[in-house]
Amino acid sequence: MLSTIEIDWDIHRLIESERRGFDEQPYLALRRLLNLPEPASAGGATNSASIGSGRPWIEDGIEVPHGSRARMSYQHGKQQYEGVFLNGALLVNGKSYTSLSAAANAVAVTKGGSKTQLNGWNYWEVQFPGEAKWRSLKEMRV
Known part of the structure; x- marks a missing residue:
């Protein structure tokens, strides 16, 4: 949970x-x-075997495999968030989002503590199952 x-x-x-x-x-x-x-199952990286199989997340022609890890840094690293792509959605803090912007705006807050209006493509990175490399979703979209 x-x-x-x-x-x-x-x-x-x-x-x-x-x-x-x-x-x-x-x-x-x-x-x-x-x-x-x-x-017992502690490991740094999430692997697809521990998550099972599911639908990839797809938006704007970009496909992210089920079980891929996600991370976001906001305000020069003062706010950091992690999530996982499961069954066509991004799961962050126990909530499911179908768009990167919806996830970014739900978790990040401004310096004054109010809601943000972020383009999630500019903030989220992804790590595919079995890979060590992190990829910028913004760069994947170009």
């Missing part, structure tokens, strides 16, 4: 400093900080 909790900047920095790489999910670093055992 995915849950969202708000944390302050100091806690975020502590979790990030504990991560063993950007590919490692933040909850694994938090589990170490809390002296909890790692789950």
